Amino acid sequence: MFLAAAAARTKHIRLGSAVTVLSSDDPIRVFQRFSTVDAISNGRAEVMLGRGSFIESFPLFGLDLADYEVLFEEKLELFDKARAQQPIRWEGRTRPAINGLSVYPPLEHHLLPAWIGVGGTPESVLRCAEYGYPIIFAIIGGQPRSFAPLANLYREAMAKYGHPMQQMATHSPGHIAETDEEAREEFFPHWLGLRNRLGAERGWGPGSRGEFDAMCTPEGALYVGSPETVAQKILLLKQNLGVDRFDLKYSSGTLPHKAMMRSIELFGTVVAPRVASLLDAAPTADLNLKE
Numbered sequence: 012m013f014l015a016a017a018a019a020r021t022k023h024i025r026l027g028s029a030v031t032v033l034s035s036d037d038p039i040r041v042f043q044r045f046s047t048v049d050a051i052s053n054g055r056a057e058v059m060l061g062r063g064s065f066i067e068s069f070p071l072f073g074l075d076l077a078d079y080e081v082l083f084e085e086k087l088e089l090f091d092k093a094r095a096q097q098p099i100r101w102e103g104r105t106r107p108a109i110n111g112l113s114v115y116p117p118l119e120h121h122l123l124p125a126w127i128g129v130g131g132t133p134e135s136v137l138r139c140a141e142y143g144y145p146i147i148f149a150i151i152g153g154q155p156r157s158f159a160p161l162a163n164l165y166r167e168a169m170a171k172y173g174h175p176m177q178q179m180a181t182h183s184p185g186h187i188a189e190t191d192e193e194a195r196e197e198f199f200p201h202w203l204g205l206r207n208r209l210g211a212e213r214g215w216g217p218g219s220r221g222e223f224d225a226m227c228t229p230e231g232a233l234y235v236g237s238p239e240t241v242a243q244k245i246l247l248l249k250q251n252l253g254v255d256r257f258d259l260k261y262s263s264g265t266l267p268h269k270a271m272m273r274s275i276e277l278f279g280t281v282v283a284p285r286v287a288s289l290l291d292a293a294p295t296a297d298l299n300l301k302e
Contacts, residue, residue, distance in 0.1 A: 042114055151182075162179055238281035
């Protein structure tokens with residue numbers, strides 16, 4: 012509903028999900044929702060499919076976590092058939108079979124752009140390559156450069172399966188302000204509150220300022236700082252992984268709306284042009300920046 016409302020009020024931005032947890036959703040309805048958004052937005056919809064790092068939706072919809080793998084595998088197979096916009100013939104364990112039915116509404120001029128989100132396992136990378144979909148790595152901790160073997164595996168697997176190379180992207184949290192100090196001080200208490208709330212639910216130890224500061228360094232997974240700091244960090248990401256696109260998750264818990272709006276403004280008006288100029292001066296390909 013939100014994407015449909017945004018589609019009616021915007022003209023240029025692409026409209027998609029951070030992740031659609033396909034395992035606990037119905038792939039036919041997922042396709043129908045996004046094809047509707049695509050029609051309203053005149054072709055600007057895209058969907059990020061994933062298994063999800065959080066599992067609350069499984070018991071909520073009466074699904075057995077013992078079926079975690081088979082649910083995603085079967086539902087991705089069915090979604091892929093729906094996306095092809097041909098009559099569907101499919102059967103599996105997780106839902107009733109479909110015998111020669113078509114899905115409406117179809118897209119008029121193109122196939123629905125679809126990505127597969129990966130959290131860091133080779134099996135997920137290989138599954139994405141098997142279907143020939145673009146891949147987006149969710150890098151929310153650790154060091155982004157540690158994903159280089161997975162990026163290389165994706166390239167190799169795409170070639171092995173005979174698919175043309177698709178885009179690679181990353182998704183990471185961050186916050187931008189006029190200076191590094193301002194960005195960190197503004198973001199830290201809200202990051203910590205969210206980090207500890209999720210940690211208490213999942214059995215993690217408490218977060219700390221030391222952990223936060225380490226993640227804000229050039230080798231960390233938080234893109235927090237001045238426009239120049241964030242731009243240089245995105246350039247390093249491009250050099251380490253060879254990605255084509257960077258998605259910034261700009262909200263964090265209770266971060267005030269005004270601060271988020273300023274971060275978005277700086278990302279679009281300062282960071283993106285700066286990254287473009289850095290790429291022009293570096294021996295790398297273009298990088299697509301998204302919020």
